[in-house]
Amino acid sequence: MLPALVLGVRLDKPGQSPGSNGLKILTRLRERGYKPGYLTGDRAYNNSEPGEWQLPIRAMGYKPVYDYRADQLGKQAETKGAILVEGTWYCPSMPQPLINATIDLHADRIDRETWTRYIAARKPYRLMPKENPDDEGHQRMMCPAEAGKAQCPLKPHTLGRGIHLPLVDPEPNPAGAVKVCRQRTVTVAPEAGAKHWQAHEYGGQEWQKIYFRLRNSVEGSNGYAKDPLAEGIEAAGSRRIRGIAAQTILLAYQLAHANRRKIIKWLDTLALGGERPRRRTHHRRKTKPLANWTPAGYMAPAA
Structure with missing residues (x-):
């Protein structure tokens, strides 16, 4: 499976216009030839004004999957x-x-x-x-x-x-x-x-499969780049310069390095040119994991 990479970034105040900022990133990705698919985010996105997020992403061909x-x-x-x-x-x-x-x-x-x-x-x-x-x-x-x-x-x-x-x-x-x-x-x-419409029935099996997979990818990427022994993007001390433009450039370099680190680790698990992988993939047990007995429809408790 291909690693989940960061393809776009915009820096702004926390909670400031997530819809319009996200739309600008998606527009640039579209210009570069990326095809639309399922799209999700945290609850701040589907709380945007429909004209700034929900309707434009649907016009671009994305299928939103939301929590509320x-x-x-x-x-x-x-x-x-x-x-x-x-x-x-x-x-x-x-x-x-x-x-x-x-x-x-x-x-x-x-x-x-x-x-x-x-x-x-x-x-x-x-x-x-x-x-x-x-x-x-x-x-x-x-x-x-x-x-x-x-x-x-x-x-x-x-x-x-x-x-x-x-x-x-x-x-x-x-x-x-x-x-x-x-x-x-x-x-x-x-x-x-338009504010709340989504592509699949909320709470259904298809919704759970898509929503939790995408959200886990996002949170996993955030945690990966926040590693204090690597990029440490959460630490303000790693970008000791003022101004949103300068901060954006430095953050972009940090995320690019996180992407590169992830790609290298992924390549090391592949057998290329007839050689054995440098890194062993995770051992997959033949027994069933505990998650197999999770009740259908389970959702994390509300915050």
């Missing part, structure tokens, strides 16, 4: 009757315990096993994409009952499909059914719920 602050959990936005719950569009009649699952977990009203079941139980209520987003980012989304994932009395032709599909229980509305419940599909604009 405690006050951003549950229902986050609404469009045409559909509700955005922790980054994903769902049927407006999704049961309240499923909407508040992560809120209740943080408040210790449910345990992690129950939370995992509730996260999985959200899936049949998710709006399904009918087609890929168009050139402007608008996407046709299908009601879950119309997509064959649920049954809804507002759409009688979806009933009688079997007890394996949940039966939606819409609340009576004097104004009549909302648009997503009247139509087979609705168009979701890119601005709708």
